[in-house]
Amino acid sequence: MSITISKTDLARNTRDIVDQARRGQTIVVQSYGEDQVVLLDAMDYRLLRALVAYALRDSAVEAGNAPVNDAVFAYLDERVSLAKAAELLDLSRFELMERFERLGVPLRQGPATLDEAHEDVAAARRGNSASA
Structure with a gap:
């Protein structure tokens, strides 16, 4: 299961989001509703x-x-x-x-x-x- 966040959320909460990815959460980063990158451990x-x-x-x-x-x-x-x-x-x-x-x-x-x-x-x- 993955969660989707905005680039703004990533910029504001980088440390927390990286910690979530290191714990096995897949993070999809979107910009204007379009997938840009995926963060994973x-x-x-x-x-x-x-x-x-x-x-x-x-x-x-x-x-x-x-x-x-x-x-x-x-x-x-x-x-x-x-x-x-x-x-x-x-x-x-x-x-x-x-x-x-x-x-x-x-x-x-x-x-x-x-x-x-x-x-x-x-x-x-x-x-x-x-x-x-």
Whole structure:
């Protein structure tokens, strides 16, 4: 879901609007009733770029997005679990799940193989020891 604002609103409330975008809100900026720009969180933008590259089957679509492309490609090709993809992106599993849901990426809940289950447990342990 997105919200629409005017360029004047953006100028007056830039900090608040940027904060909303960073929290996952998509902001459409209009001028005279016409869409001008869309503001969205930087990671959501990178994920969208990776999804386009995946749809085109072209990892070179944006070479600067390689780490995100690699994680998204591996997840969509079912080579890694959601938890492992999140770890590769330096996100929590729940944050990546929320982002994928917002962006319409299909979610696979739970590991598909025993190896994935082991990877999930290892990722969870690394996450717990990092926060301790």
